[in-house]
Amino acid sequence: MNHRPFKIFIIEDNEWYRKLLIHTLSLNPDYEIESFKDGSEFLSQLYREPDVVTLDYRLPDTNGAELLQKIKTFNEDTEVIIISEQENIETAVELLKLGAYDYIVKSNDIKERLLNIVKNIQNNASLKQKVKNLQQEIEQKYDFQKTIIGQSTHLKKIFALIEKAVQTNITVSISGETGTGKELVAKAIHYHSKNRNHPFVALNVAAIPKEMVESELFGHEKGAFTGAVFKRTGKFEEANNGTLFLDEIGEMDLTLQTKLLRALQEKEVTPVGSNKIVKTDCRIIIATHKNLKDEVKKGNFREDLYYRLLGLPIDLPPLRERDNDVLILAAYFMQLFCSANSIPEKKFSAAAQKKLLSYSFPGNIRELKSVVDLAIVMSNEAEILPDDIILGNEDVLSELIGEELSLQDYTQRIIKTFLRKYDNNINLVAQKLDISPSTIYRMLKESKS
Secondary structure, eight states, rough: OOOOOEEEEOSSSSSHHHHHHHHTTTTTTTEEEEEEEHHHHHHGGGGOOOEEEEEEBOOOBBBHHHHHHHHHHHHHSSSEEEEEEOOOOHHHHHHHTTTOOOEOOOOTTOOHHHHHHHOOOOOOOOHHHHHHHHHHHOOOOOOOGTSSSSOHHHHHHHHHHHHHTTTTOOOEEEOOOTTHHHHHHHHHHHHHHTTTSSOOEEEEEGGGHHHHHHHHEEOOOTTTTTTTTEEEEHHHHTTTTEEEETTTTGOOOHHHHHHHHHHHHHTTEBBOOOOOOOOOOOOEEEEEESSSSHHHHSSOHHHHHHHHHHEEEEEOOOOOGGGHHHHHHHHHHHHHHHHHHHHOOEEEEEEHHHHHHHHOOOTHHOOOOOHHHHHHHHHHEEEEEGGGGGTTTOHHHHHTTTOOOOOHHHHHHHHHHHHHTTTTTHHHHHHHTTTTTHHHHHHHHHHHH
């Protein structure tokens, strides 16, 4: 049975101790281990989302606390084991507060403790995944409006196509502008299909260095290239019996397109640096913001691969073509943000709704969510007003002076804007505006009189 390998990244600048950690963790053949000598080298590979990181507290280019915070910001599920030369209780407590799983003092006999810690992490991760899978099975319904919000005619057509897609394992090609929800549709198809109890594995081709995409897709053997210290499982193998979602497929290099075509036709892959053939059977869903047919004409995309991937095409409409879905989505994002931040839910005034409907939203749903989140933060009332909504095409200065207010009114508005931005910290706002705190107090008092 194929399963996702348990990835452990070791960050240690001492070569001898790094080898000790590698040897210790390699005693378990289920672990996929890679090592790095400094923080910068490790951060360049963080996108690969290791399950566990063993982190030397003192590194030549950073320290453990800073790197720990970056790891947790990127993926809070990645567990970090701090390994330090010093037995400092205060430092250990502080690191645990920042999210470290455990703190170990360097020694030559930490083997048993380290293996036990990693084993506990693996067991916990397995339990969390089982719970997550169970929740997905319970929560997933064939009413796609539970996850894809809207009632426009365009969206109803998308729902009909998703219903078609979940009935078979046909390849699905999703197109649409950036921010229209292509990955959301891919997940809706997967979690409503017969593959829903198997992995959904996503790979954004545009987000990975071109020279690394082949290794990401097909895996590689130890020593296959410089830096390939360990054997690695590819996305095709990880997605076996499930779904492989290839986002921004239009960015794939032509040479790799040939290899991808063969993998799709033969349902097998060959890891980089290996002669061994690995059989795979996964559903393919692709997405792109480009017109692949035009890319074929330009010579940037193979015609045979285009027809192999076309399958069932789903073209997601931009938000500007979805009528009142803008308001439905805005209300939905409002509820999410207010709930997540434990604040009373607000409403959009009629003028605010009109402002939202008049904007084209080039960033689509993703942009709308950002606009709504910011509007809630900027609002001082129970109702969102037009001034609270900051859109990408606004010339703020032109809009401001277009109202022809008095200088005092303009000054009061600027002060109030800065106070909202800096959480009503009057001293900080005074510093930013190069005025005295007493001036701010006076202007606020006058605005209320």
